Amino acid sequence: MLPILLLLLQLSLLSPSSAADFCVGDPSLPTSPLGTFSCKKESAVTATDFIFSGSLATPGNVSNLLKAAVSPAFSSQFPGLNGLGLSLARLDIDVDGVIPLHTHPAASELLLVTQGSILAGFISTSNAVYCETLNQGDLMVFPQGLLHFQVACGDSPAVALASFSSPSPGLQITSIALFGNSLPSELVEKVTFLDDAQVKKLKKVLGGTG
Incomplete structure (x- = not known):
């Protein structure tokens, strides 16, 4: 019984209660099993904890293989988002650039x-493809966990803002997951x-070995 009580106490310290107004993350403290930060003491919270003066106004560096950059405002960069169920990122995609399947x-x-313009789409679990060219002011939603992508269209760079229904949405890029690891080539060949x-x-190209 005692271990259960201790676990419940730990979880209550690691995540905001229903009565709390907020839970500003404290990266110096342990995280919960779900990846949320422990709460900063309310007496130490200031208005600046709810402001992100980061890189969203500045173009990202697109001098890379993808010709694209993502500038995140997730809970690890913006602890005020901790436990609130949302976050934001800026996407910069140069001409011929791509945010690959992820x-x-x-x-x-x-x-x-x-x-600019972005060709964007996602693939459902039944392998149906939903793809459309988006222009300035257009919105598109990508359901949780589904493979999706963004590709710059036209002859000018594209910029977009991406909002997420989690302060820490996670990311797995399919091509890097397949070829940027240490799985033996023979096994990768078998499964692909x-x-x-x-x-x-x-x-x-993607830094894998084996």
Whole structure:
């Protein structure tokens, strides 16, 4: 009985109660099993804890393989979001740039295009594809956990704001998960139906070994 009581006490310290107005995260304290930060003492909370003066107004560095950048305002960058069930990120996609197929295991995503045009889409669990070109002012939603992507269209860079239904949405990029790891090439070939040359080429590009 005592271990159960101790576990309940720990969980109550790690997450905001229903009576609490907020739970500003304290990264110096342990996180809960769900990944939320422990609450900062309310007496130590100030107005600045609810303000993010980060990089969302500044274009991200798109000098990379993807020609794209994501500038996050998640709970790890903005502890005031802790426990509130939302977060935000800025997407910068250069001409011919791409945010490749990926998932957010812990959140749905709402994308607002603020500059340029983006070809965006997602794939359902029945393998139906929902894809559309978005222009400035357009919104698209990506349901939680589903594979989705964004590609810049036209001859100018694109910018978008992505909001999430979690302060820590999580991220897994499909190509990196497959080819940026230490799984033996033979095993990757078996599970992807690709030949040895293709797998080794992708592993070299994405930093994988084996």
